[in-house]
Amino acid sequence: MKIDPDSSVDLSIQIASAIRDAIIDGTLPVDERLPSEQELCEHFSVSRSSVREALKRLGAQSLIRTQRGATGGAFVNRLTYAAAHGQQITTSTLLLSMNEVSFSTACEARYALESACARLAAQRRTADHVATMRAEAYKQAQPGLTDEAFCASDVAFHRALVDAADNDVMSYQLAGAVEAMQPLMNMITFSARSRERIVALHNDIATALDDQDADKICELLNELSSYTNSLAESVFAERDALRGQ
Amino acid sequence: MKIDPDSSVDLSIQIASAIRDAIIDGTLPVDERLPSEQELCEHFSVSRSSVREALKRLGAQSLIRTQRGATGGAFVNRLTYAAAHGQQITTSTLLLSMNEVSFSTACEARYALESACARLAAQRRTADHVATMRAEAYKQAQPGLTDEAFCASDVAFHRALVDAADNDVMSYQLAGAVEAMQPLMNMITFSARSRERIVALHNDIATALDDQDADKICELLNELSSYTNSLAESVFAERDALRGQ
DNA sequence: AGACAATTAAATGTCTGACAAATGAAAATT
DNA sequence: AATTTTCATTTGTCAGACATTTAATTGTCT
Incomplete structure (x- = not known):
């Protein structure tokens, strides 16, 4: 050239x-x-x-x-999954923050993509994946956990679900989508009651994965999606109300 | 800082x-x-x-x-979807080419993610999306089309399916995954008979989308996935056989 | 006063030359 | 033979200069 x-x-x-x-x-x-x-x-x-x-x-x-x-x-450089992944997260995070992507749009995308893993994950999950997910759910149930730590554990939980599908390309794509959403998720304050609900769903998902019940996982993910969405909506509504004063 | x-x-x-x-x-x-x-x-x-x-x-x-x-x-800069998308394709393409990602892994990821769109696409598809897909399928049926043009049209077809889900974040994620696979897809030579089969499946998918039949779309995508995979396998087997001489 | 041309100032783009710092290989020393 | 020293190579940083682009300003003419 x-x-x-x-x-x-x-x-x-x-x-x-x-x-x-x-x-x-x-x-x-x-x-x-x-x-x-x-x-x-x-x-x-x-x-x-x-x-x-x-x-x-x-x-x-x-x-x-x-x-x-x-x-x-x-x-x-040999482009590693880790490096590509890091870049994707930076890009996706900026994209979401600069383009006023609605929470519901991002949330919908995230859970829809995650459901795509569910079938494969159900087939291929190992005891390790289930154990990781249970451990994170347990961590999330601890009182005194900051919202940020809760979100980080949430990412780790879903990361384990994605990894259970045992497809590097998918892990790379999905991990980017999940982690890029974290700044948006961090805007939510999780009450003790809402945490309880989420942890319960997480435990159910771990069980469903253990049972290799893909349909159940998808159903639970949908539930989690709408619940997260409703939480976000009430947070935003409150914020807007305060702003209106 | x-x-x-x-x-x-x-x-x-x-x-x-x-x-x-x-x-x-x-x-x-x-x-x-x-x-x-x-x-x-x-x-x-x-x-x-x-x-x-x-x-x-x-x-x-x-x-x-x-x-x-x-x-x-x-x-x-305001990071646009287009710019982010372009970067993601460069990164994903390099990642796939440098890490000897198997065709089947990439293919599996692609169709799994695409299936995730199917439900949303079935709900929200407009006449435009279906028309675009039919037009691309028609183009793919033309004799004398180069393999590259065939693949490009294939990408356009699937892009329309993804866009039908009407979720910007998902389009961004998926378009990257689909387009990054194109160099791998280009390695396949499509015989007249295999094209015929693919076009038939594409038309069926367009019809299923028009009918808002999500399950049918997923089923057809699975079929397309395994067929593409078998095509790739025979291409690779032939190549390896030649190499062994 | 308004239109047009020339000047100017500010900013990035490019070039040159120099020195600092890191690092592995070769040479010198013990 | 092992260790230390020297040395050459390469990237990292700095300083200063000039080129180029661009918009605002100024000057000039009608």
């Missing part, structure tokens, strides 16, 4: 694109070392600043990593 | 994080102009290069845009 210094497009963008394309089409395989910054300067006929800015762009997308020292340089 | 020049973490990373956090927590609202590079240098007590590299990182994540000129500068 060639660089056009007269283009209206920034050099660092052009250079980053060229290298990115080489990575995507396999010209630069995983763990391959890129030419040094000096060599890239000569190759593209640009200054080191432009090359460096291009490399930072690629670094921000986890496409490369850099290492200092004699044998250092920039290396093509 | 403070910057530590003695940290082992690169300055541009620290600066980018600080600004990113300010965007995420709302301190820097959408379309707000960031301080000029010069001002950021003074604020963080670093050189302009470091500030610029940090801004490039944020730019690569679509968090900011920059404009030259008198009233120019860096502005907080």
